[in-house]
Amino acid sequence: MTVIPPGLAARFTAARQIADAVLLEGYVLYPYRASSAKNRLRWQFGVLVPPGYGKDRAEHSYQRTECLMEPRGGDRLAVELRFLRAQRRTVQQTTADGSFETVERLSLADRVLVPWDEGVEERIELLLPVDELADGEVVRAFRLLAGADEEAVREDGRQVGRLLRRREQLDGVLRLSTQEVPGPCRAVRLTAVVENTADWRPPDDTGRDGALPRALVSAHLLLGLERGSFLSVTDPPEWARAAVAECRNEHTWPVLVGGEGRDDILLSSPIILEDHPQVAPESPGVLYDATEIDEILALRTAALTDQEKREARGTDDRAGAVIDLADSMPAEVLERLHGTVRALREVTAPPAGPDTDRPWWDPGNDPAVDPDHDQVLVDGRQVGAGSRVLLKPGRRRTDAQDLFLHGRTALVEAVLHDVDGSVHLAVTVEGDPGADLWRAQGRFRYFQPDEVEPLEGA
Structure with missing residues (x-):
């Protein structure tokens, strides 16, 4: 594994709060049960399928990111490709003779286990001198081998079943190159292409479910310069507008991340974001729902029946964490979620007198x-x-x-x-x-x- 320099690693850690939100956007939707219709068609963002899956499909086998950057002498570029790997889970129950049989559900006291595709986070990291990219395209192929494991399911001290997990082989490639951009300031156009190169074609009776275990799910890039900076693709400086307009971004969109004013880390996201996106500070935790509305989701989740909560806990560990979060959320946290308004104009404190009881939103205040x-x-x-x-x-x-x-x-x-x-x-x-x-x-x-x-x- 490539070792990212400590300074860049710290900046990447801060940027991953946003990248994690992208990675798990829509991972599991309320009411967080596998039996829910909305959770039967999952993985909606950044799915890079094997090229043999078919060109007439709605999903693609690659992403292309282009942006402008201003590296300094001897600068290095850190690249982190992040995605989920669909891990297929099968549920088996212990039979009377001690063998196992595959079942559609296994009921336990605290949860109901069902077949499910779990998302395993994967990272491919690169660190290379920017000057190396000027010499020609840099290609880094990667392969994640197939694998399988099992987990014993126990209750009251005895094994009542097991979970079988299987991962298919994943193959991909990262292609990186740069090109000098003419202009008053030294800038280069960075091109980063992520491709799924799996040699797989679906049998006649296999649809999207067969492609997902061989896909890069929620794929996105974190790019960082050790000393230089990136230019905003959304709002570039005037001198760079023409060059930015020539950038080709396909199936992804690059934005600056980190604190306001930072320009050394860029996230190329399959979800269109603005520069310097932020996670709401009032949010009590990750709810994994697309376009989360924390207060409504927390209240609705807490109101699920005990049986529904058991099914959610058995669907996925992340879903179980949401149930536990909603059940343990203090009243003051819910109050903080209610009626939050952002980007208010600064209101001058009202003069002392009878009008001080007016609410903040009254123009007379x-x-x-x-x-x-x-x-x-x-x-x-x-x-x-x-x-x-x-x-x-x-x-x-x-x-x-x-x-x-x-x-x-x-x-x-x-x-x-x-x-x-x-x-x-x-x-x-x-x-x-x-x-x-x-x-x-x-x-x-x-x-x-x-x-x-x-x-x-x-």
Whole structure:
């Protein structure tokens, strides 16, 4: 195994929190039982199947990552290919004569064991000088041999069955190369291709289930420079935009990971992410569900029946950990998950007096905003309370009722800012016989600045 330098290893450790979330995204879905329909079609992201599985399939046998990096003299590149290996588990029960027979379920006091594909984490590591890549493509083939093992299942001191686990042989290759990029700064384009090279073709009666044990599941790359940096593919500097636009990323997407402002570690993910993604600090643990909603999942999981929890614990050790987490979660942790709002504008502390009891989201609690006097620039003109505008609702973000107001004139009553920093214009429609009533009750129609046109003389 390649030894990654201590400095890079520490940075990789921090980046793996995000990489682990990618690795196990959708690994097992609520209610975490193998019998659940949604858990019968698994492994949805980054599945690299054997090339002989068929070119007309929805899944592919390779990933291609291209990005720009700025290495320094004598720099080294660390590459970590990470994926899950599907390990097929068979359940057998002890018979009266001491032999074993394969069964669909084995009921124990604390769990119900069923056949299942477990995910075993695998890593392929490389460390090589960047200058070596300039001399030509570097190819590293790898092979994980087939294997099998068994685990005795005991209850009350006696063996009641066993679990048989089998792993198929996996073959793959990593291809790395660089190319100089012309421009004002020294940069090179890194190309990293991961391929499944298994020499396997499915029998006529074998579908995706036969390919999965020979696939690289949730495959992704962690790339790190010992001294240099990577350029963002999502938001590159102006001088590099044209070169970044020429990068070919297939079946994966590279993003910067690590703390905000770090640019020495890059994650090439089969799930599209933004630069510097973060795991929610309130999250009490990994729930393995796609697009996790921690509070709902924790409450729903805790509400499962004892029998359902036994089935989940017998499905997978990771599912069992989710059940234990939900059962042991303190009330204060659940409270922390409830109603979390991110990216709030900074609100100045309110002055002392009777208004200090107002909630934080009340505009009257923030002296930085004044709905009655604030203005917003629309088509080069200031628009605020008292302005007349022509309504031009956008089709993509309004409901059908708003579309009926297209071309009507309206009076702006207030300029409002929401907690996400967006601006909204509260208006009453001119000619509406109920306008005075709506105004008295503080009930308005709301449009964004690009959905109105200022009227001359307003």
